[in-house]
Amino acid sequence: xxxxxxxxxxxxxxxxxxxxxxxxxxxxxxxxxxxxxxxxxxxxxxxxxxxxxxxxxxxxxxxxxxxxxxxxxxxxxxxxxxxxxxxxxxxxxxxxxxxxxxxxxxxxxxxxxxxxxxxxxxxxxxxxxxxxxxxxxxxxxxxxxxxxxxxxxxxxxxxxxxxxxxxxxxxxxxxxxxxxxxxxxxxxxxxxxxxxxxxxxxxxxxxxxxxxxxxxxxxxxxxxxxxxxxxxxxxxxxxxxxxxxxxxxxxxxxxxxxxxxxxxxxxxxxxxxxxxxxxxxxxxxxxxxxxxxxxxxxxxxxxxxxxxxxxxxxxxxxxxxxxxxxxx
Amino acid sequence: xxxxxxxxxxxxxxxxxxxxxxxxxxxxxxxxxxxxxxxxxxxxxxxxxxxxxxxxxxxxxxxxxxxxxxxxxxxxxxxxxxxxxxxxxxxxxxxxxxxxxxxxxxxxxxxxxxxxxxxxxxxxxxxxxxxxxxxxxxxxxxxxxxxxxxxxxxxxxxxxxxxxxxxxxxxxxxxxxxxxxxxxxxxxxxxxxxxxxxxxxxxxxxxxxxxxxxxxxxxxxxxxxxxxxxxxxxxxxxxxxxxxxxxxxxxxxxxxxxxxxxxxxxxxxxxxxxxxxxxxxxxxxxxxxxxxxxxxxxxxxxxxxxxxxxxxxxxxxxxxxxxxxxxxxxxxxxxxxxxxxxxxxxxxxxxxxxxxxxxxxxxxxxxxxxxxxxxxxxxxxxxxxxxxxxxxxxxxxxxxxxxxxxxxxxxxxxxxxxxxxxxxxxxxxxxxxxxxxxxxxxxxxxxxxxxxxxxxxxxxxxxxxxxx
Numbered sequence: 203x204x205x206x207x208x209x210x211x212x213x214x215x216x217x218x219x220x221x222x223x224x225x226x227x228x229x230x231x232x233x234x235x236x237x238x239x240x241x242x243x244x245x246x247x248x249x250x251x252x253x254x255x256x257x258x259x260x261x262x263x264x265x266x267x268x269x270x271x272x273x274x275x276x277x278x279x280x281x282x283x284x285x286x287x288x289x290x291x292x293x294x295x296x297x298x299x300x301x302x303x304x305x306x307x308x309x310x311x312x313x314x315x316x317x318x319x320x321x322x323x324x325x326x327x328x329x330x331x332x333x334x335x336x337x338x339x340x341x342x343x344x345x346x347x348x349x350x351x352x353x354x355x356x357x358x359x360x361x362x363x364x365x366x367x368x369x370x371x372x373x374x375x376x377x378x379x380x381x382x383x384x385x386x387x388x389x390x391x392x393x394x395x396x397x398x399x400x401x402x403x404x405x406x407x408x409x410x411x412x413x414x415x416x417x418x419x420x421x422x423x424x425x426x427x428x429x430x431x432x433x434x435x436x437x438x439x440x441x442x443x444x445x446x447x448x449x450x451x452x453x454x455x456x457x458x459x460x461x462x463x464x465x466x467x468x469x470x471x472x473x474x475x476x477x478x479x480x481x482x483x484x485x486x487x488x489x490x491x492x493x494x495x496x497x498x499x500x501x502x503x504x505x506x507x508x509x510x511x512x513x514x515x516x517x518x519x520x521x522x523x524x525x526x527x528x529x530x
Numbered sequence: 531x532x533x534x535x536x537x538x539x540x541x542x543x544x545x546x547x548x549x550x551x552x553x554x555x556x557x558x559x560x561x562x563x564x565x566x567x568x569x570x571x572x573x574x575x576x577x578x579x580x581x582x583x584x585x586x587x588x589x590x591x592x593x594x595x596x597x598x599x600x601x602x603x604x605x606x607x608x609x610x611x612x613x614x615x616x617x618x619x620x621x622x623x624x625x626x627x628x629x630x631x632x633x634x635x636x637x638x639x640x641x642x643x644x645x646x647x648x649x650x651x652x653x654x655x656x657x658x659x660x661x662x663x664x665x666x667x668x669x670x671x672x673x674x675x676x677x678x679x680x681x682x683x684x685x686x687x688x689x690x691x692x693x694x695x696x697x698x699x700x701x702x703x704x705x706x707x708x709x710x711x712x713x714x715x716x717x718x719x720x721x722x723x724x725x726x727x728x729x730x731x732x733x734x735x736x737x738x739x740x741x742x743x744x745x746x747x748x749x750x751x752x753x754x755x756x757x758x759x760x761x762x763x764x765x766x767x768x769x770x771x772x773x774x775x776x777x778x779x780x781x782x783x784x785x786x787x788x789x790x791x792x793x794x795x796x797x798x799x800x801x802x803x804x805x806x807x808x809x810x811x812x813x814x815x816x817x818x819x820x821x822x823x824x825x826x827x828x829x830x831x832x833x834x835x836x837x838x839x840x841x842x843x844x845x846x847x848x849x850x851x852x853x854x855x856x857x858x859x860x861x862x863x864x865x866x867x868x869x870x871x872x873x874x875x876x877x878x879x880x881x882x883x884x885x886x887x888x889x890x891x892x893x894x895x896x897x898x899x900x901x902x903x904x905x906x907x908x909x910x911x912x913x914x915x916x917x918x919x920x921x922x923x924x925x926x927x928x929x930x931x932x933x934x935x936x937x938x939x940x941x942x943x944x945x946x947x948x949x950x951x952x953x954x955x956x957x958x959x960x961x962x963x964x965x966x967x968x969x970x971x972x973x974x975x976x977x978x979x980x981x982x983x984x985x986x987x988x989x990x991x992x993x994x995x996x997x998x
Contacts (some may be wrong), residue, residue: 473780476955495944
């Protein structure tokens with residue numbers, strides 16, 4: 203077993219991917235202490251450090267501060283313990299439940315309609331044989347990712363204007379009546395979904411493209427030998443090859459399920475459609491930051507986080523049952 | 531003897547020199563758009579320090595940098611983290627700080643500050659009496675309608691004085707093709723985001739006299755569920771139906787609203803202050819050289835004439851002093867200096883050679899004055915050596931001052947935050963539904979019921995405990 207590992211390391215080192223060649227000759231047993239491991243693999247630990255520090259600072263330390271959901275915050279300490287008072291205020295507010303339902307609906311729509319699109323884009327891009335055409339399409343579909351939601355909202359508001367928007371011009375050309383999509387409570391969630399799709403499909407397809415590239419070429423050669431056409435190769439080689447990536451990203455997305463994108467919703471919101479697209483994050487922003495009710499906002503955020511954790515556990519178990527793979 | 535005299539003399543000299551070599555008192559100040567990376571801000575602060583030092587107050591004003599975008603939110607987070615500067619400019623979020631005793635009651639301090647006391651406007655005094663923590667020495671702010679002078683002349687109508695006159699003017703703008711593009715694409719009036727700006731001139735005319743009004747049963751209720759409000763909204767709906775009011779106001783931000791004005795897609799828009807009206811005028815002249823703006827008066831109606839009542843429950847923005855500050859006297863000395871004639875000259879006119887030139891006692895403003903703004907106050911008792919604002923902007927100051935009427939709004943306790951948020955959403959959504967025609971005015975009772983269920987009943991009940 204050790205010999206095999208050494209062989210693999212030597213092979214990798216010959217590609218220049220391992221920092222110290224001699225490391226390959228001195229493998230530590232798995233029982234070696236942490237310090238010894240750090241000394242041997244320090245470049246990898248160094249690369250991990252920024253990410254670990256980021257998560258500790260911005261994701262783990264704040265867990266402790268979430269205790270203000272049970273307190274009345276005092277700038278001059280100490281805070282006053284109020285128990286579940288803020289949760290009671292939240293749960294008796296009809297707005298909060300409407301906000302929660304909106305979040306679930308919008309997130310569900312995004313999961314159902316936005317999540318598969320990058321996979322389809324990656325599969326399609328993989329089939330484009332012309333290198334220059336592929337690069338052009340890739341650039342075109344990546345570009346929206348670099349635009350802020352402020353700009354994208356401006357573009358969509360202009361494009362969807364009932365008086366001079368391009369979308370209504372087109373539908374009008376075919377005899378349709380002008381429609382105000384941005385103030386239509388039935389359409390606004392679809393506007394959110396479509397704009398999210400437009401912004402993220404290209405960029406998110408990168409991961410799937412990377413996964414496709416990693417598929418062993420021999421599998422395609424074997425499929426070709428068996429007489430598979432392009433569609434069959436996609437169906438029986440490419441898609442199964444990226445299923446682990448899809449499952450992992452699906453589970454990770456499930457954890458973010460209740461984060462329906464604060465920036466997007468704020469920029470697409472107006473008085474009429476707020477009741478349809480007001481989500482937990484916008485509620486927390488309004489109540490917490492704009493009116494200074496930090497404890498109430500933290501209670502809402504904490505509730506959302508607990509639901510998110512439950513969802514990620516469920517998605518993990520579901521994936522394990524279905525594909526045998528989960529996040530651990 | 532000689533030694534004793536020398537000793538006495540040196541001691542006396544040391545005492546005399548002591549103030550001159552005193553360490554300046556460090557005042558930390560946070561204010562919107564005041565950042566240490568902006569050279570004019572830094573220069574301005576330095577000359578204020580120098581001017582105060584010349585008057586015997588050694589002060590070192592340290593700017594605390596915060597982003598202009600989302601200033602109120604960033605400020606709240608900073609204060610919550612325990613970083614409390616001596617002088618704080620708020621744009622909301624101050625009530626939470628007052629609840630926790632972080633802000634100083636300014637009443638006794640202003641009483642002792644001669645310049646500041648004399649610089650207050652009547653509405654400042656009322657607001658300070660109700661909420662003595664925020665100081666914002668500026669004329670009252672109120673959205674005021676403006677129109678291009680040449681368009682008003684083209685309409686062939688006099689400046690409107692009644693609701694009917696306004697309808698006639700909007701109709702003339704819509705039908706007249708004043709922009710000459712051959713397309714009927716101009717609305718009489720447009721606003722940004724909501725109908726607040728229209729309310730500023732139509733509230734009084736329709737009898738919406740304050741935030742709280744008595745209903746038929748003689749009980750205090752929120753004005754938003756009164757019959758007067760219903761009539762006003764019905765009027766807005768009729769404007770939209772006749773094509774006089776831009777139906778896309780709700781998706782327009784302020785920049786889009788302005789753009790519609792400059793490009794001839796809207797005849798009348800509202801400026802939030804005299805300075806903003808001047809900016810509109812400047813931008814309009816860039817697009818249409820020689821064009822002037824005219825300020826329009828609020829219309830008279832069956833219920834009277836005047837601008838919307840102005841909330842005097844508290845300042846919506848302004849300077850506050852930290853109750854934790856160890857240098858309150860110096861902070862107040864700074865504020866008092868900025869309200870003085872000398873401070874106003876510095877703060878309102880900018881730099882000599884930049885924003886103005888001076889020959890003898892004659893001041894001449896340069897074009898750069900358009901981009902200069904006072905970092906502190908616009909004192910009520912200060913007269914500039916030469917007026918530089920446009921006629922429309924000056925008229926707006928006079929109009930809002932002449933029409934000043936205090937509102938009966940008051941500050942709600944924090945427990946009502948969720949109710950205020952919910953009722954606001956219900957009101958806003960229904961107003962658009964009525965205006966757009968999605969809901970008929972016969973659905974008014976349904977709106978009222980939803981507003982009350984969203985927390986409005988609680989708000990009304992609380993109001994009845996406050997208003998007598």
